[in-house]
Amino acid sequence: MNWPRALLTDSGGFQMVSLLHLADITEEGVTFQSPVDGKPMLLTPEDSIQIQNKIGADIIMALDDVVKTTTTGPRVEEAMYRTLRWIDRCIAAHSRPHEQNLFGIVQGGLDPQLRDICLEGLVARNLPGYAIGGLAGGEGKDAFWRVVAQCTAGLPEDKPRYVMGIGFPLDIVVCTALGADMYDCVYPTRTARFGSALVSEGVLRLTHAAMATDYRPLDSSCTCMVCKRYTRAYLHTLVTKEAMGSQLVSYHNISHMMQLSRNLHSSILEGRFPE
Amino acid sequence: MEFTVRACSGHGRVGSLRLASGLEFETPSLLMITRRGLPVVIPPEMLMDLHPDSRACQFTPMHFLEDPLAAVVAKAGGVHKLASLTGFAMVAVARDSLGNEIAGEEASNLGASFETSSGRRIVGLEKYMEVVNACKPDLWVSLPDEVPHWVPEKRNRESVDHTSQWLDHCLSLQHAEHGNRCLGVVVGAGSLEERARSAEQAATRNVAGFSLAGFGLGEDVAQRGFHLEVAIAKLPNDKLRHVCGLGSPEEVLQAVGAGIDLLDSTYPYMLTKECLAMTFPLKMEVPLRNADRDMQPTPDHGVASGFSLAKVNLRSATYGGGRIDETPLVTGCKCYTCKRHTKVYINQLLNSNETLAQTLLEIHNTYHYLEFFKAIRESIKADKFHEFRTWFTSQRVFGMTYDVSESFVA
Numbered sequence: 176m177n178w179p180r181a182l183l184t185d186s187g188g189f190q191m192v193s194l195l196h197l198a199d200i201t202e203e204g205v206t207f208q209s210p211v212d213g214k215p216m217l218l219t220p221e222d223s224i225q226i227q228n229k230i231g232a233d234i235i236m237a238l239d240d241v242v243k244t245t246t247t248g249p250r251v252e253e254a255m256y257r258t259l260r261w262i263d264r265c266i267a268a269h270s271r272p273h274e275q276n277l278f279g280i281v282q283g284g285l286d287p288q289l290r291d292i293c294l295e296g297l298v299a300r301n302l303p304g305y306a307i308g309g310l311a312g313g314e315g316k317d318a319f320w321r322v323v324a325q326c327t328a329g330l331p332e333d334k335p336r337y338v339m340g341i342g343f344p345l346d347i348v349v350c351t352a353l354g355a356d357m358y359d360c361v362y363p364t365r366t367a368r369f370g371s372a373l374v375s376e377g378v379l380r381l382t383h384a385a386m387a388t389d390y391r392p393l394d395s396s397c398t399c400m401v402c403k404r405y406t407r408a409y410l411h412t413l414v415t416k417e418a419m420g421s422q423l424v425s426y427h428n429i430s431h432m433m434q435l436s437r438n439l440h441s442s443i444l445e446g447r448f449p450e
Numbered sequence: 451m452e453f454t455v456r457a458c459s460g461h462g463r464v465g466s467l468r469l470a471s472g473l474e475f476e477t478p479s480l481l482m483i484t485r486r487g488l489p490v491v492i493p494p495e496m497l498m499d500l501h502p503d504s505r506a507c508q509f510t511p512m513h514f515l516e517d518p519l520a521a522v523v524a525k526a527g528g529v530h531k532l533a534s535l536t537g538f539a540m541v542a543v544a545r546d547s548l549g550n551e552i553a554g555e556e557a558s559n560l561g562a563s564f565e566t567s568s569g570r571r572i573v574g575l576e577k578y579m580e581v582v583n584a585c586k587p588d589l590w591v592s593l594p595d596e597v598p599h600w601v602p603e604k605r606n607r608e609s610v611d612h613t614s615q616w617l618d619h620c621l622s623l624q625h626a627e628h629g630n631r632c633l634g635v636v637v638g639a640g641s642l643e644e645r646a647r648s649a650e651q652a653a654t655r656n657v658a659g660f661s662l663a664g665f666g667l668g669e670d671v672a673q674r675g676f677h678l679e680v681a682i683a684k685l686p687n688d689k690l691r692h693v694c695g696l697g698s699p700e701e702v703l704q705a706v707g708a709g710i711d712l713l714d715s716t717y718p719y720m721l722t723k724e725c726l727a728m729t730f731p732l733k734m735e736v737p738l739r740n741a742d743r744d745m746q747p748t749p750d751h752g753v754a755s756g757f758s759l760a761k762v763n764l765r766s767a768t769y770g771g772g773r774i775d776e777t778p779l780v781t782g783c784k785c786y787t788c789k790r791h792t793k794v795y796i797n798q799l800l801n802s803n804e805t806l807a808q809t810l811l812e813i814h815n816t817y818h819y820l821e822f823f824k825a826i827r828e829s830i831k832a833d834k835f836h837e838f839r840t841w842f843t844s845q846r847v848f849g850m851t852y853d854v855s856e857s858f859v860a
Contacts, residue, residue: 177790387518390525400495404534409526412486412519418805419488426493 182232183359186223186265188239188280188308189340200240202257220264224277228270236306237265239280244314251284258282259296266300276303278337281326284309285318294329304335307355311340320349327354344373344435351439352448363432367424370414373431379407381424386411399430451588451631451658453477453690453711459835461682461709464827467690469588470629473505473539477690478706478830480823481508481541481714482816486519487533490719491805491812494534496786500813501820506539508714510546511581511590512564515573520581528586541633542582542590545663545694547716562595562612575616579623586628591661591692592620594635598667606640613637613663614651621655632657633692639664642680649684659690662710666695671704678708699730699822700846703839706826718815722808725800727779727793727852728818732825734834734841779852785817786810796854811854 176182187205199206204219220238227235238261240254262279269277279297283289297305307326310319323338330336335356341347342360350358363373370382374394380386392402393410401410401423413420442448456476457464465477484507488494497504514523526532529540546565561574578593595612597605617634624632634652638645652660662681665674678693685691690712693705697715705713721728778788779796787796787810799807829838 176795388521404494406522406526408518408522409532412522413488417485417488418491418808419485419494422491422493 181234182230183234184227184230184232184236185339185359186227186236186238187218188223188236188241200257202260204238220261221268224265224268225270228275231271232275234276234278234304235269237262237277237279239282239308241280241282241309242284244285244310244312244318246284251286252289255283255289255293259293262297262300262302278302278304278306278335280306280308280339281330282309285314285322287321287325290322290325291329294326298329298331302334304337305330306337306339308339310338311346311360319346320353323350323355324353342432344432347432347435348439351443363428364425367428368421370420370424372410372424373428381407381411381414383411393424393427394431397427397431397434399427401427401430451629453659453688455688457831457833459830459833460707461679462706462826462830462835463709463711464830465690465711467711469539470631471537471539471588473537473588475503475505475539476827477711478702478823478826479503479506479712480820481506481539481543481712483507483547483714483716483719484509484533484540486513487523487529487535487540489812491722491809492816493809496813497535498537500786501817503820503824504816505537506541506712507535508541508543509585509587511542511544511578511585512546512566512573514581514585515566515577516568520584524584528584530586539588540585541692541712541714542585542587543661543692543694543714544578544591544594545596547666547695547697547714562593562616575619575623579620582620583623583625583628587631589631589633589658589690589692591633591694592617592635592657594637594661594663596635596637596663597639598664599639599669599673601640603640606638606644609637609639610644610648610651613648617652617655617657621657630656630658633659633661633690636660636662636681636685637664638681639667639669639677642676645677645680646684649681653685657689659692659711660685661692661694663694665693666697666701671700675704675708678705678710682709700843702822703826703842706830707835707839715819718819719812721815722812725807725811725854727796727811727854728815729780729852730818730822730842731845732818732821734829734838779811779814779854780818783814783818785814787814787817793852793854800854807854 204217204222207216207218209216223238224235240257240261242251242254258280265277279300279302281290281293281297283293307323310322327336336354337357338350338355340360341350341358342362347358370380372379372381372393375396379393386407389407391407392405393407394402405423410420410423414424451470452468453465455463455465466474467477468474482504483490487509489497492500509529514520523529523532530536530538561572561578563570564573575593582590593616595609595616597609613635621632634655634657636648636652638648662678682691691710692712693710694714696702696705696713697717699717702713702715718728775793778792780788791810796807796810826838829835
């Protein structure tokens with residue numbers, strides 16, 4: 176890729192949830208139906224780690240057994256315990272522990288007891304960092320914050336905490352307040368492709384007719400290339416019609432998220448985060 | 451605007467074009483394609499540094515006919531400001547080479563038929579000039595009644611008459627403060643007499659140059675050559691000549707050989723869309739490798755010498771048994787893509803349906819084509835254009851492109 180900066184690879188665990196109707200999860204691993212040719216593919220914890228070892232990212236993720244937060248019943252418990260068994264297999268398979276940091280992923284659905292067991296188990300493995308997984312899947316916000324708070328409280332203070340699949344700016348601010356450090360999400364670029372720009376006041380739907388005569392930049396406080404050069408009106412004519420429209424709004428949305436991160440970072444350092 | 455012929459080789463010439471904005475560049479020059487004012491996939495902030503010559507773009511007024519974009523460009527104060535391409539030459543060409551066919555059927559005295567985003571419609575003179583004036587291009591083509599060569603004689607004659615009348619009408623509607631920026635259209639596709647007549651008429655008008663139309667519509671190559679010759683013979687030597695509809699390397703060479711100075715070409719983009727990288731050699735002195743001469747073409751034979759025009763399905767799984775090719779698209783190419791990335795990486799992007807693949811390919815293909823134009827200019831300056839053209843067309847048979855969608859991973 177010729178990318179000289181930090182890189183993180185996921186294990187493929189999330190695809191289990193998003194492609195569940197194609198998957199069969201057993202103790203051995205996950206059987207997918209290949210979206211390319213329809214043939215069955217098995218992904219074991221060992222496979223996932225081996226591939227991630229080859230890719231060579233700075234941070235790699237354990238293969239976990241993820242369930243939707245809306246799932247109830249014994250499946251949630253099964254997935255949590257399996258995640259703990261799989262972390263050991265991941266650790267054993269990891270051939271580059273001095274170059275790549277293997278993060279464990281806390282599961283347990285919305286059940287505080289299951290989450291506790293998982294937290295204890297992962298912390299005991301003394302991993303370089305931890306992710307909080309299994310969220311951002313349709314659960315209510317109250318349940319969401321509660322689980323994040325519980326996890327950050329149970330994870331070591333001196334290691335990174337990565338909440339997976341979080342991308343709404345508000346969610347990021349709240350999780351940061353609860354003690355999380357890292358996030359990933361397709362939201363900024365996906366919403367850009369649908370014509371929505373992330374701005375200080377919220378979400379700007381560029382496809383809206385009112386945008387056709389709005390000659391302001393996307394966000395008056397943004398200093399990105401797109402906000403310096405182009406108006407909402409012009410972007411309105413581009414989005415959903417030209418690939419360039421998606422490109423430009425994606426560029427701005429990513430810039431916006433980077434600025435959000437910088438603001439969170441500096442406000443904490445300067446002791447004014449609550450404001 | 452100033453245009454000065456600096457060197458000649460046969461009928462081909464190198465010129466220097468200085469626009470009212472102060473921007474100066476050498477011709478023959480490639481006009482890069484835009485849509486609604488912006489490049490199709492190349493990030494606009496990368497355009498300035500893409501290549502030393504990446505300064506000139508074409509745009510189609512037909513994209514700006516309707517609101518809201520019509521109002522937006524007017525409010526912005528022109529297409530340069532709208533697209534934030536101040537410092538670039540923006541040339542308005544009526545024909546949308548990325549878009550649609552010229553049917554040549556409908557036209558009335560009021561205007562010509564064009565495909566727009568709201569379907570085919572007649573674009574009248576007032577409307578056309580309203581858009582041109584709102585866009586404030588550095589150069590603009592008068593409204594053409596462009597027809598393909600197979601139309602009946604009567605229709606062809608009518609197209610010459612219309613085009614001439616419309617040129618006068620456009621000139622009367624141009625904004626005086628923008629100076630002389632009109633490229634008068636020359637048509638006459640089906641008949642050399644009509645072509646000459648069209649050129650003669652345009653030649654007497656007070657224009658900055660001429661735009662030869664009616665090409666790239668399936669005409670016979672030799673016929674095209676005659677038409678270019680006949681038209682250009684009637685045009686003053688010291689004014690710009692543009693041609694639309696011609697864009698492949700052979701077409702460029704033919705046009706330049708006849709005396710053309712400006713071409714807008716979709717050739718780089720057409721290759722990008724097909725996942726092909728432009729790889730043809732640019733220097734006469736570099737001999738073809740023996741391997742190239744001996745190789746037999748096969749559809750699934752993807753080798754770095756630049757082979758295979760076979761279309762390959764992007765979504766196919768692996769092609770089985772290959773090698774990892776970690777060389778750039780063209781070894782030694784100084785474009786952004788070749789300085790950073792390898793064939794196997796771009797192949798991986800294509801197979802993952804990542805649009806970055808198109809962006810990287812388009813950057814390279816545009817760069818390579820600009821280098822081609824530079825090589826053309828150098829050959830004219832050395833009075834070796836004919837040799838260059840002969841050499842180029844003879845090595846064409848070994849393939850011009852590299853199919854990046856073929857897999858090189860075992």
